[in-house]
Amino acid sequence: MSRLASNSFVAAGPEAPCFGLDATPATGADEVKTGTTIMAVEFDGGVVVGADSRTSTGGYVANRVSNKITPVTEHIYCCRSGSAADTQAISDYVRYYMDMYENTSGEEPEVKVAAHLFRSLCYNNKDNLMAGIICAGWDKRNGGSVYSIPIGGAVVKQPFTIGGSGSGFIYGYCDANYRANMTRDECAQFVKNAISLAMSRDGSSGGVIRIAVIDKDGVHREVVYGNQLPQFHDSY
Amino acid sequence: SPTSARHHARTSAQRHTMSSIGTGYDLSAGTFSPDGRVFQVEYAAKAVENRGTAVGIVCKDGVVLGVEKLILSKMLMEGSNKHIFSVDEHAGLACSGLVTDARQIVNRARAEARSHRSAYGEDIPGRVLNERIGSFYHVYTLYGHVRPFGCSVLVGVYDCDGPKLYMAEPSGVSYEYTACAAGKGRQIAMTKLEKLKVGEMTCREAAVEVAKIIYEAHQEMKDKDFELELSWICDESNKVHCFVPQDVYDDAVQKAKAALEEDDSEDEDEDEDVE
Numbered sequence: 170m171s172r173l174a175s176n177s178f179v180a181a182g183p184e185a186p187c188f189g190l191d192a193t194p195a196t197g198a199d200e201v202k203t204g205t206t207i208m209a210v211e212f213d214g215g216v217v218v219g220a221d222s223r224t225s226t227g228g229y230v231a232n233r234v235s236n237k238i239t240p241v242t243e244h245i246y247c248c249r250s251g252s253a254a255d256t257q258a259i260s261d262y263v264r265y266y267m268d269m270y271e272n273t274s275g276e277e278p279e280v281k282v283a284a285h286l287f288r289s290l291c292y293n294n295k296d297n298l299m300a301g302i303i304c305a306g307w308d309k310r311n312g313g314s315v316y317s318i319p320i321g322g323a324v325v326k327q328p329f330t331i332g333g334s335g336s337g338f339i340y341g342y343c344d345a346n347y348r349a350n351m352t353r354d355e356c357a358q359f360v361k362n363a364i365s366l367a368m369s370r371d372g373s374s375g376g377v378i379r380i381a382v383i384d385k386d387g388v389h390r391e392v393v394y395g396n397q398l399p400q401f402h403d404s405y
Numbered sequence: 406s407p408t409s410a411r412h413h414a415r416t417s418a419q420r421h422t423m424s425s426i427g428t429g430y431d432l433s434a435g436t437f438s439p440d441g442r443v444f445q446v447e448y449a450a451k452a453v454e455n456r457g458t459a460v461g462i463v464c465k466d467g468v469v470l471g472v473e474k475l476i477l478s479k480m481l482m483e484g485s486n487k488h489i490f491s492v493d494e495h496a497g498l499a500c501s502g503l504v505t506d507a508r509q510i511v512n513r514a515r516a517e518a519r520s521h522r523s524a525y526g527e528d529i530p531g532r533v534l535n536e537r538i539g540s541f542y543h544v545y546t547l548y549g550h551v552r553p554f555g556c557s558v559l560v561g562v563y564d565c566d567g568p569k570l571y572m573a574e575p576s577g578v579s580y581e582y583t584a585c586a587a588g589k590g591r592q593i594a595m596t597k598l599e600k601l602k603v604g605e606m607t608c609r610e611a612a613v614e615v616a617k618i619i620y621e622a623h624q625e626m627k628d629k630d631f632e633l634e635l636s637w638i639c640d641e642s643n644k645v646h647c648f649v650p651q652d653v654y655d656d657a658v659q660k661a662k663a664a665l666e667e668d669d670s671e672d673e674d675e676d677e678d679v680e
Contacts, residue, residue, distance in 0.1 A: 266524070273533060281526065285526030286524070286526075289524075
């Protein structure tokens with residue numbers, strides 16, 4: 170039933186493939202650098218979500234074209250950071266619950282309902298999970314909405330949000346360049362620029378930039394390949 | 406064994422004087438009659454038909470519910486034995502029929518609303534609550550070891566799509582209405598409701614209409630005393646289900662009594678007899 174692009178890994182042990190925050194094994198050996206940059210921005214009529222595509226196990230890039238943007242319903246997507254296994258399992262549950270909801274109530278659920286479910290799962294199982302999720306989408310009553318569910322299971326609605334290890338490098342850029350009431354294309358460019366900057370500084374983020382624009386008509390997905398990334402300086 | 410059941414049915418049937426008896430197919434909800442009826446469910450509906458009237462109206466700014474609560478003793482405390490319940494903040498339920506059966510329905514409705522909120526973080530939508538209540542009623546019409554509920558419930562909900570009204574009956578059937586009624590005065594109430602333009606009314610106006618209808622419906626059971634229960638969920642109450650404020654209640658009762666006087670009086674000169 171999963172509509173995910175397959176990241177077919179067996180997740181086990183400290184070398185488990187994850188994209189997200191740094192994880193230090195209890196043995197005190199070298200840090201397992203894991204990474205991701207994920208982002209979502211709301212505009213009038215929808216949202217733009219974006220992510221890099223690098224999955225790393227230690228210094229080895231296990232998948233350089235992974236898809237970290239996952240559908241939950243037709244108009245609600247989530248960006249996953251942290252343990253791949255954990256976030257895949259959580260998003261599978263939420264997709265199932267949203268399917269049940271749509272069947273019994275006859276209507277597509279609102280983004281806040283999906284965010285509530287993500288948060289319930291993340292909070293009630295916080296001891297066993299490492300998952301930082303951005304839940305974003307469009308519903309007819311509220312338009313575009315972005316919800317951030319960081320590790321621990323808090324949920325907060327924001328006009329835009331960034332996550333993953335790469336996000337630390339772009340807080341300044343985002344704060345300086347975000348404007349309220351941007352158009353869809355301005356939001357998409359904002360996301361591409363920000364993720365590109367994160368990818369150029371964070372060793373754990375890289376590959377291509379995947380973008381999804383969600384509005385009332387559905388989803389439009391885009392890929393920005395390595396040679397088309399926004400550049401901010403020619404030589405260094 | 407079937408033989409002894411039939412024998413027992415024949416003797417009990419002989420004791421009945423009603424015309425629509427099941428003659429042997431009416432002993433349990435687990436049995437159909439040859440013409441495809443489940444008599445226990447029909448008998449449950451009779452329990453509703455003999456009790457106080459309940460009326461509900463959907464207005465442009467909310468839902469109003471009213472119940473004719475028959476008072477069986479002069480020593481009953483005013484306001485006790487309520488027939489209108491809150492299911493959640495945004496949903497209320499009025500019953501006609503066996504109020505004790507209705508309390509079981511209310512408990513179930515409250516549990517469903519609570520569990521929806523717990524799972525999905527939002528008010529339960531009216532149509533979902535309605536379906537759950539209808540299904541719950543229906544389960545009790547399937548088996549012989551339980552009996553159907555002897556009450557109809559009117560459920561008023563103000564959800565994100567606006568104000569809604571549903572009525573669930575002992576058979577498990579539960580539809581959405583713009584206005585509906587249950588109980589002894591159902592026919593009178595429905596006739597009057599059809600003439601009202603409910604979609605253009607405010608809740609304040611509808612409260613008066615509900616009171617008028619119930620006072621008129623009470624004429625069927627004139628010999629018994631009654632208390633009017635009136636509740637609403639509307640913009641004025643901040644979309645919270647509650648009994649109407651005292652001033653609205655008093656105004657509605659006064660106008661209802663006056664309307665009765667007008668109907669009764671054959672004089673050209675009418676005194677607004679305020680009791």
